[in-house]
Amino acid sequence: MVKNSFTIIELLVVITIMAIFSTVGLAYYNNYNQETKLKSDAKKLVGIIELSKKKAYSSDLKESCSDFSGYRVTINAGSYSFSFGCGGSYETVQSYSFSTSITATIGTGNLDFKPLGLGTNLTINSIRLKNSIISQCLDITISPIGIVEMNETLFSC
Numbered sequence: 001m002v003k004n005s006f007t008i009i010e011l012l013v014v015i016t017i018m019a020i021f022s023t024v025g026l027a028y029y030n031n032y033n034q035e036t037k038l039k040s041d042a043k044k045l046v047g048i049i050e051l052s053k054k055k056a057y058s059s060d061l062k063e064s065c066s067d068f069s070g071y072r073v074t075i076n077a078g079s080y081s082f083s084f085g086c087g088g089s090y091e092t093v094q095s096y097s098f099s100t101s102i103t104a105t106i107g108t109g110n111l112d113f114k115p116l117g118l119g120t121n122l123t124i125n126s127i128r129l130k131n132s133i134i135s136q137c138l139d140i141t142i143s144p145i146g147i148v149e150m151n152e153t154l155f156s157c
Contacts, residue, residue: 037101049111050148067087069115078098111124136157137157
């Protein structure tokens with residue numbers, strides 16, 4: 001007589017193996033998700049820096065202004081903002097927050113882009129974003145004349 005069933009031991013072994021694979025897969029998925037979040041926030045910040053630079057270089061005025069100062073990106077630990085400058089004072093156009101667990105650890109302060117690029121001299125040359133959940137960082141470099149590059153390779157920090 002042939003039995004077409006599984007023993008309880010066989011079922012427990014299969015269930016245990018499936019649980020181990022599920023746990024490992026979930027851990028890799030969460031890590032990948034956090035890495036993607038860090039890269040996405042960095043790309044958004046680079047986009048705002050590039051927008052600020054282009055609008056300043058083209059002297060794109062948000063409103064009528066006889067003494068256009070340019071555009072500014074202000075970077076704080078958990079947020080950044082895009083501002084329009086007129087007469088030496090800056091008005092925030094839009095504010096952004098980094099995703100949960102993402103912070104700027106290096107390079108906080110102001111990036112000022114002057115009209116037509118004349119007199120633009122940036123003092124922040126590197127921005128480092130950190131994801132505290134996975135302890136990984138990503139660097140954004142900015143040349144003194146405003147060339148922005150994002151290194152997509154993550155590293156431990």
